[in-house]
């Protein structure tokens with residue numbers, strides 16, 4: 273997991289490096305846009321994979337739940353002082369567990385009229401768990417990362433529970449419920465929740481209900497969570513005597529319209545991460561390195577913003593300054609800046625383009641006064657099959673659903689609900705696909721865009737469903753540059769405000785972005801052999817790698833074996849950089865550079881990149897045993913990476929006589945020595 277301190281997260285990118293120019297980066301982008309049109313006509317809408325949300329800045333404020341700073345980090349004191357029924361802790365890296373913990377707290381508050389709060393694990397010192405009383409119920413919503421590791425903000429709990437175990441401590445007064453988030457494509461599926469449960473059980477703590485598990489691999493996180501929560505509600509009634517009352521929405525945030533707010537203090541869309549004002553413009557010497565990431569802050573398109581403002585009848589007040597404050601007693605933290613405006617809130621600070629969940633649909637039903645709308649929302653949300661076909665398959669967003677319900681007369685959703693239930697806008701990380709020595713002042717990205725959809729969105733042609741917010745934004749930017757250069761609009765992007773940014777900060781095609789370093793780097797010596805394996809946009813960093821090797825060869829350096837394995841769907845659809853690879857092959861010579869392609873939708877026989885790896889496994893193994901070193905890269909989906917690793921392990925067993933454990937150890941060694949570098953998602 274990559275980490276960045278928030279202060280270094282963003283710079284205003286008026287440095288020429290990150291203001292896209294018409295050269296390499298954008299030429300590249302045009303090529304890709306054309307490719308992407310075909311690609312997505314055939315295979316559906318583009319969604320930015322969850323794993324692009326690499327980091328969630330964890331708030332470091334202390335004691336949000338307690339009145340006294342001395343006792344703020346002691347959960348037992350917080351329970352007593354605030355007369356709480358339950359605290360639900362989240363351990364989350366990219367925000368999903370956090371969101372679920374907050375939702376659970378809200379559902380239990382509104383449904384049971386209980387005093388339930390969600391809290392960041394990092395805000396507490398967990399040795400105080402021993403002071404809990406039996407009436408104090410704890411909830412844990414925990415995701416798993418890396419090799420079955422806890423998310424950063426769960427490290428404290430992890431360490432404390434291990435210490436408790438080694439000291440034979442007793443937690444028998446502790447009562448808890450637990451839901452884990454993971455992805456069964458990973459070897460250690462949901463390991464953190466399972467392990468925390470084992471630790472708590474061994475310490476004598478009492479669990480209510482089962483350990484819930486949401487599997488990202490098959491999109492089951494959401495339905496599993498809802499099922500687990502429904503069962504939990506039954507447990508709370510049966511075991512703890514909690515009583516369900518009439519649903520009563522209690523806003524966690526107060527919104528005050530304040531037209532006289534000084535305009536200088538209003539946040540109009542400048543990047544913001546919890547509690548942090550982002551430093552704009554302090555760094556004028558940005559430099560990237562081949563293999564780094566560009567983290568881009570996207571902007572929701574005008575069409576979506578105006579549709580949501582209309583659905584909430586806020587159009588007239590779109591630019592009125594609003595002050596947002598947490599309702600004190602609830603202790604919920606605000607993840608967007610205040611004061612701001614409704615327009616900036618929906619344009620810059622909330623992820624309103626995400627696909628709507630089953631649970632959100634059900635919750636929207638409580639805000640409608642129309643029987644018809646209520647029935648529609650409940651029907652769509654309660655039946656899994658109908659939800660899949662009528663909502664999920666169409667990638668519907670909250671905006672689509674509000675429009676389906678008609679005007680404000682039939683559904684009136686408070687803005688506070690959006691603040692509670694929608695993720696704050698997060699930057700998307702893209703592997704940079706240019707070489708810093710070949711193209712030091714222009715960054716190239718390899719991005720798949722549904723161009724037809726993106727253009728409709730930019731032209732305000734109402735298009736239902738969600739799409740990649742960042743890629744649509746990049747596409748609009750590219751179109752805007754082309755229009756300006758030729759004076760001849762290719763399309764007429766209406767997202768002018770989005771493109772020029774708040775207070776015109778992004779005029780002349782600038783973007784809010786930051787550089788993120790990575791380990792995914794070329795070896796120091798260009799004579800070291802490299803093996804690159806990737807599929808889809810996973811080939812992005814390899815473009816930069818190969819460019820760099822060609823340049824180094826031009827400078828007279830010796831170039832080691834350079835093997836490239838690429839997986840695409842169809843040679844005429846998504847085989848990007850075809851000519852570039854051919855040119856590189858010529859430049860480097862076939863002694864140094866060789867490439868293999870695998871197409872999964874070309875012939876009757878589906879061929880995947882791992883099949884090409886299998887065919888060439890002997891040579892790959894031999895290069896990896898090169899005494900002077902070799903580097904193996906895998907970039908793309910986690911499923912593909914796992915298959916590739918499996919193929920190599922099997923080859924190792926076949927050719928080197930390893931048993932299964934020895935082959936697994938060989939892979940572990942490659943990883944720890946950084947001879948094997950992986951950049952995977954999903």
Ligand SMILES: Cc1cc2nc3c(=O)[nH]c(=O)nc-3n(C[C@H](O)[C@H](O)[C@H](O)COP(=O)(O)O)c2cc1C
Nearest residue numbers: 364365366367368369415418420454455458461462
């Ligand atoms: C880099 C990375 C590593 C992951 N490692 C694991 C893993 O070892 N085991 C697992 O079950 N899930 C793993 N996952 C899946 C996450 O746990 C899952 O996507 C979860 O919903 C993320 O929740 P969060 O947003 O609260 O952090 C990994 C995800 C990423 C992006």
